[in-house]
Amino acid sequence: MFIGHFTERPYQDPDSGYFGATGLPIKDLSVSNEIYDPILGSALYNRYLDEKVYAEEMGFDGLMLNEHHSTPFCMGGAMNVEASILARITKKAKIVLLGNILPIWDDPLWLVEQLAMIDMISKGRLVSGWVRGTGRESVSHNAPPAYNWERFQEAHDFIIKAWTEPGPFRWEGKHYQYRYVNPWMRPYQKPHPQIMLPGVVSRDSIVWAAKQRIPYIMLATQLEPTRQSFQVYHDTAKEEGYEAGSQNFGYLWKVHVDETEELAEEVARKFVQGPSNPFLAGNEGTANPALLKLPGLTSRRRVLPTANVATANRGGQLSRSFEEQVEDYTIISGTPKTVIPKIRHVLEYLRPGSVFFWDGDGAMTHDDQMRSLRLMGEEVIPAVREIADELELRSPFEVSPKTGEPIGEISEEAAVPTGD
Amino acid sequence: MAVSEASFKESRLEVAGATIQMRTAGEGSPLLILHGELGFPGWMSYHETLSTSRKVYAPSHPGYDESKGIDWMMQVRDLAGWYLEALDDMGLDEIDLVGFSFGGWLAAEMAVMDPSKFRKLALVAPTGVKPEEGEIYDIFLNLAPDYLREAIHDSSSCAEFDLICPEEPSPEMLELWEIAREQSCKLGWKPYMYSLGLKHLLHRLKNLSTLIVWGGNDKIVPIDAGRIYQESIPGSTMQVMENVGHRPEIEKPGEFVKIITTFLDSK
Numbered sequence: 001m002f003i004g005h006f007t008e009r010p011y012q013d014p015d016s017g018y019f020g021a022t023g024l025p026i027k028d029l030s031v032s033n034e035i036y037d038p039i040l041g042s043a044l045y046n047r048y049l050d051e052k053v054y055a056e057e058m059g060f061d062g063l064m065l066n067e068h069h070s071t072p073f074c075m076g077g078a079m080n081v082e083a084s085i086l087a088r089i090t091k092k093a094k095i096v097l098l099g100n101i102l103p104i105w106d107d108p109l110w111l112v113e114q115l116a117m118i119d120m121i122s123k124g125r126l127v128s129g130w131v132r133g134t135g136r137e138s139v140s141h142n143a144p145p146a147y148n149w150e151r152f153q154e155a156h157d158f159i160i161k162a163w164t165e166p167g168p169f170r171w172e173g174k175h176y177q178y179r180y181v182n183p184w185m186r187p188y189q190k191p192h193p194q195i196m197l198p199g200v201v202s203r204d205s206i207v208w209a210a211k212q213r214i215p216y217i218m219l220a221t222q223l224e225p226t227r228q229s230f231q232v233y234h235d236t237a238k239e240e241g242y243e244a245g246s247q248n249f250g251y252l253w254k255v256h257v258d259e260t261e262e263l264a265e266e267v268a269r270k271f272v273q274g275p276s277n278p279f280l281a282g283n284e285g286t287a288n289p290a291l292l293k294l295p296g297l298t299s300r301r302r303v304l305p306t307a308n309v310a311t312a313n314r315g316g317q318l319s320r321s322f323e324e325q326v327e328d329y330t331i332i333s334g335t336p337k338t339v340i341p342k343i344r345h346v347l348e349y350l351r352p353g354s355v356f357f358w359d360g361d362g363a364m365t366h367d368d369q370m371r372s373l374r375l376m377g378e379e380v381i382p383a384v385r386e387i388a389d390e391l392e393l394r395s396p397f398e399v400s401p402k403t404g405e406p407i408g409e410i411s412e413e414a415a416v417p418t419g420d
Numbered sequence: 421m422a423v424s425e426a427s428f429k430e431s432r433l434e435v436a437g438a439t440i441q442m443r444t445a446g447e448g449s450p451l452l453i454l455h456g457e458l459g460f461p462g463w464m465s466y467h468e469t470l471s472t473s474r475k476v477y478a479p480s481h482p483g484y485d486e487s488k489g490i491d492w493m494m495q496v497r498d499l500a501g502w503y504l505e506a507l508d509d510m511g512l513d514e515i516d517l518v519g520f521s522f523g524g525w526l527a528a529e530m531a532v533m534d535p536s537k538f539r540k541l542a543l544v545a546p547t548g549v550k551p552e553e554g555e556i557y558d559i560f561l562n563l564a565p566d567y568l569r570e571a572i573h574d575s576s577s578c579a580e581f582d583l584i585c586p587e588e589p590s591p592e593m594l595e596l597w598e599i600a601r602e603q604s605c606k607l608g609w610k611p612y613m614y615s616l617g618l619k620h621l622l623h624r625l626k627n628l629s630t631l632i633v634w635g636g637n638d639k640i641v642p643i644d645a646g647r648i649y650q651e652s653i654p655g656s657t658m659q660v661m662e663n664v665g666h667r668p669e670i671e672k673p674g675e676f677v678k679i680i681t682t683f684l685d686s687k
Contacts, residue, residue, distance in 0.1 A: 139561065146605035290561050295601035 001388030002395030003381055004062030004096050004356040005055040005373070006252060009048045010274040011072040012363065013040060018072070018275050020363055026276035028288035029136055031072060044075060045082075047366050052086055054370060056093040058377025061395075062127065064096040064252075064356050066198075069140035073277035080114045087122035094397075095122055096356075098198040098217060098252075099129025102159075103151035104141040108176060109183065111155075112162040115193065116185040124188040129196035129217070130156060132205065132298070134278070135291030146296030149204060151175045156195075163192040194396055196250065196354075203232060203302040210236035210244065213402045215354065217250035220279060221306040222328055223349050226251065228305040230350065246392070247399040250354030254325070254361075255343065256333040257375040258368075267368045268333030272322055274362030281320045281330065283362065336379035343380070344387050353395040355384070428463050428471070433479070436505040440487035441480040446471030449539070451516040451684070452507070453477065454523030457547075457559055457608070458568070459484040459600035461584045466669045469677045474516070474684070481526070483603035485596055496522075496548070496607050496615065500529035507537060516684050518542040520669065521641065522604060522613065528649070531628055532621045540684055541630045545641050545666050547613040549649060554642030556613045560605055564597035565589065573637040573665035580670050613641075622652035630656040631683045635664035635671070 016035060018024045052063045065082055068074035076082060079097060086095050095118065105111055119126040132152050138145040154173050161169070167182030187193055197209040198217035209216040210233040218226045230249055237244035254271055258264035276285025325331040332342045347355070357376065360369030400407050428445035443463060451474045455461060460480045470476050481499060483489030493499050503526070507515065517538050519527030524546025531541050547556055559567050568585040575581040586593070630653050634646040643660070650658040659679055661668045668676045 142610055144605060144609040145560075146602045146609070290563050290566075293563060293598070293601075295560055295598065295605040300595075300598060 001385055001393050002061045002094075002250075002354040002397055003059075003384060004064045004094075004252075004354065005052070005060045006064040006066070006098075006356045006358045007048065007051070007360040007369070008066065008068075008073055008277060008280075009044065009075040010277070010361060011036075011041065011075050012044060012274060013037065013072075016072075016275070019273070021269075021273050023273065023275070025283075025285040026072065027286040028278055028291055029070060029139065030288070033070075041075070048075070048360075049082065049085060049089070051360060051366070051369050051373065053090060054373050056090045058373045059381045060093055060373075060376075061397075062094045062096040062354070062356070063090065064098055066098055066131075067101055067137075068134075069137050071136055072275040073280070080111075080118065083118050083126070084114075084121065087118045087125070090122075090125075092125075094125045094127050096127040096196070097129050098196060098356075099131045101133035101137050101141075102130045102155040103148040104133055104137050104143040105155060106143070108155040108158055109162065109178060109181065112159050113183050113185055115159075116163065116183065116187045119188040119193050120185065122188075124193075126187070126189070126193040127196060128193040129198055131198055132202065135288075135294040135297060138294055138297060139291070145294040147175060148297050149299075153208070160192060160195075163187050196396075198250075198252070199304075201303055201307040202298045203304050204299055206232050206304060207236050209233065210248075211240055213237075213240075213242070213248070215248050215250055215396045215401050217252060217354065217356070218306065218350075219252050220254065220281070220330065220358065222330055223346065225305040226350055232304065242404060245394065245399060245401075245404060246351050246353035247394050247396040247401045247404075249350065249352045250356065251346065251350050251352040252356035252358055253329075253346070254331045254333075254359070255339065255357040256331075256359050256364075256368075257336055257339050257372045257380055258333070259335065259371060259375070261334055261338065264333045264335060264339075267364060267372075268326075268331060269322055270363040270368065271331060271361055274364075277361075280362065281325055282322050284319055336375055336383070339380060340383045340387075343384055347384075347387055347391055347393060351391065351393060353393050353399070427468055428476075428478075433510075435509040436502055438482050438488060438490055438502070438506075440482060440506075441485050443467075443478040444476065446473070446475045448474040449514065449516065450474070450512050451476050451518065452479075452512075454517070454519035454527050455480065455484070456521035456523045457600065457604040457613075458564060459596055461670070464580055464583065464670065464673065466673045466677050466680075469673070470680065473681065477510075477512075481523075481603070483606070484600050489603060489606075494606065496526055497529050497533075499607060500526055500533055503530050504534050504537060513537065514539045516540045516542075518544065518680065519546060520544045521666065522547050522608065524548065525608075525613070525615075525618070528618060528622065528625075529615070531630075532618070532624045535624055535628045538628055541625065541628050542633060542680055542683060543630070543649060544633045544668060545635060545638055545646070546632075546649065547608070547641055547645070548615060549619045549645050549652075550611070550614045550616070551642040551644040551648065553644040556642070556645070557640040558612065559640075560601065560609070564594075564601065567640075571640050571666040572671055573635060573663055574671070578671050580673065584667075584670060619648060619652050622649065623654065625656070626654040629683075629686075631679075632656060632658040633668060633676070633679060634658065634660050635666055635668050636660050636662045637664060638666045640666035 067079035272282035433442040525548030
């Protein structure tokens with residue numbers, strides 16, 4: 001089992017009017033950055049980095065980062081900058097990027113270079129996820145949404161080649177052209193860092209991941225549609241002639257642990273009290289229908305079962321209350337004693353080899369997050385490892401998703417072959 | 421459809437290595453009508469009236485409506501080059517060419533590539549050049565019905581507005597809009613709806629009789645783009661229709677057709 005920590009790193013401005021239990025909902029791409037306070041931003045960036053360092057100390061295997069653009073709900077507009085810092089200031093945990101938004105990069109050679117540098121500085125701790133990005137990403141970086149899927153696939157192929165084949169070589173593709181590909185850096189891990197693919201909606205993406213034997217990470221969806229969507233991966237794997245296992249699947253959802261049940265509930269309610277987050281059920285803000293309909297961004301037909309129950313800003317219908325989410329396990333909060341059996345239920349239901357606890361988000365304070373991280377480290381993580389062992393849930397770092405074979409122990413000197 | 425469907429003939433036309441939807445009506449010299457960024461709007465009264473005195477060709481561009489897309493087309497100039505080959509295959513010459521909005525940009529690109537192919541050129545609120553004042557309305561950041569409402573100056577007095585933008589569009593219409601937006605996105609996302617080079621190539625139209633038509637209340641393509649077209653095409657004239665938005669052919673079809681036929685019939 002691989003256990004990661006995640007927060008969107010919200011821009012928490014109590015004076016903004018859109019923050020707290022009575023904060024106004026935000027319509028996506030409608031807040032001007034004239035209200036941005038860099039002093040506050042500075043404090044928050046440092047806080048979120050501190051929390052990642054503490055998460056490592058408390059025994060998390062993975063420090064997950066993500067990236068969104070032009071929005072207060074996620075400060076990770078240049079996620080690789082945060083990852084670079086973590087590469088130097090942490091020691092053991094993997095730095096899990098879920099992920100770089102491939103289609104918005106006009107020059108993916110920068111990604112080849114940046115990620116190889118992060119992998120070397122971290123001594124082989126990079127996990128490099130890709131995403132296709134949502135409407136705001138395409139709009140912010142002016143990447144043509146109608147070519148999103150083509151650019152994603154070509155950028156992936158290009159990056160893998162640049163990481164694995166000696167240069168110089170030429171790349172004359174449909175969307176990317178280079179006459180001299182010879183980056184003066186190579187990934188520390190061989191053949192290259194593990195790729196992961198997080199998602200929610202696109203059937204094309206999960207089929208692609210299954211064909212490439214890349215672990216698919218489902219993001220904060222309800223359990224039954226998630227299981228159905230994982231079945232698409234299983235079915236594709238069968239067609240490709242292999243059996244997918246827990247190493248091929250990951251699941252991210254909201255988990256907060258606290259000292260008492262009362263405090264846990266009080267703090268968990270803060271999940272839905274930060275700046276509106278289109279992906280955070282219960283606080284999605286006001287949908288921007290034009291962003292959802294950005295032409296060609298995802299197939300209008302080939303969608304997953306999870307799409308129908310995705311948050312409204314993912315194209316789904318539901319805006320579920322805090323209570324409903326507690327009811328259906330998409331928010332788990334409580335003391336370690338009450339949280340652990342609920343996590344067991346999720347693990348039994350979905351059988352993921354990687355899990356990411358989404359915590360410290362919304363209106364939660366630094367202290368809220370630190371208490372939860374401490375209790376996770378002291379009680380929850382050890383218990384989850386035991387459950388995972390009992391259920392034989394193996395991570396992609398224990399069993400290769402590429403071959404289905406066990407992977408040996410990692411030594412610092414010789415990074416183990418991983419990757420797709 | 422604005423008028424009886426029997427008045428025009430619809431067919432699948434195999435030209436220049438592609439299969440496209442084509443509508444034709446009338447007899448006489450050829451008039452090619454190029455639709456805008458949302459695809460063929462339906463057979464409207466302006467099609468019908470124009471076909472009483474000439475042969476109207478109203479295709480759906482590759483990638484729009486039921487015309488299959490062509491993978492290598494990544495810019496409007498690609499589409500323009502393809503169209504010239506299609507016109508060769510159709511055996512057409514001495515063509516009168518009318519283009520609306522994005523179709524006007526396409527028409528300008530085609531004419532610049534081969535002015536000798538055309539007898540007259542009418543550009544109706546074309547995109548394609550970068551206005552110095554104002555910005556071209558972003559159709560990709562707005563839903564199709566919102567865009568259409570913005571495109572009409574006064575929809576309450578516009579008889580055909582409900583045909584291009586019904587209160588409750590059918591699922592088929594919604595799908596056709598999305599197909600069109602996707603193809604327009606492939607061709608016009610960046611730079612958004614203009615080519616930096618076109619302005620400098622428009623001088624090629626010095627011997628082609630060219631009319632530019634603009635609505636005085638166009639909120640989609642700033643009228644300053646019309647000025648640039650007019651100043652860049654030697655001998656061209658520009659006609660501004662008052663109290664009209666971006667779709668003069670829909671808002672005031674009678675007045676619009678009169679302007680076009682007067683231009684086409686002139687020496």
